Amino acid sequence: MPQNTDDVARAPQAAGPAMPREILDLRASIDNIDSALVHLLAERFKMTRRVGELKAVGGLPPADPSRDRQQIDRLKRIAGGAGLDPEFAEQFRDFIVSEVIRHHEHIAAEHAAGRLAGELPPLDTYS
Numbered sequence: 527m528p529q530n531t532d533d534v535a536r537a538p539q540a541a542g543p544a545m546p547r548e549i550l551d552l553r554a555s556i557d558n559i560d561s562a563l564v565h566l567l568a569e570r571f572k573m574t575r576r577v578g579e580l581k582a583v584g585g586l587p588p589a590d591p592s593r594d595r596q597q598i599d600r601l602k603r604i605a606g607g608a609g610l611d612p613e614f615a616e617q618f619r620d621f622i623v624s625e626v627i628r629h630h631e632h633i634a635a636e637h638a639a640g641r642l643a644g645e646l647p648p649l650d651t652y653s
């Protein structure tokens with residue numbers, strides 16, 4: 527994903543002390559990381575949208591507390607090893623998953639109203 531790293535260096539400077547070159551370089555990297563995070567999140571939401579469709583079709587509830595517990599324990603362990611505050615990692619996951627739940631609920635309501643769009647798996651294939 528190409529980035530225009532000149533954006534930061536060309537940004538107008540407020541009056542005051544000059545911005546050190548290293549901060550400008552760090553900001554360019556921060557912008558790249560933020561962009562990667564947004565792209566990763568967009569991919570994650572594509573996956574969860576499909577999960578939401580399958581849950582709606584299968585009559586499964588939007589939230590899955592045992593999966594939540596698994597994810598939280600795993601992410602907190604990873605965060606600890608990566609030098610990130612595990613509580614922050616949990617809150618970040620909660621923030622994302624609460625949006626996923628909102629999407630799941632919307633998809634379930636659309637399905638209940640017979641308006642669910644997109645490719646759906648055939649039902650009762652194995653019964």
Ligand SMILES: O=C(O)C(=O)C[C@]1(C(=O)O)C=C[C@@H](O)C=C1
Pocket residue numbers: 574577578588589590591593594597622623626627
């Ligand atoms: O795995 C699921 O069952 C999902 O619906 C996805 C997801 C998630 O965003 O990771 C969302 C809600 C659930 O409570 C658990 C996980």
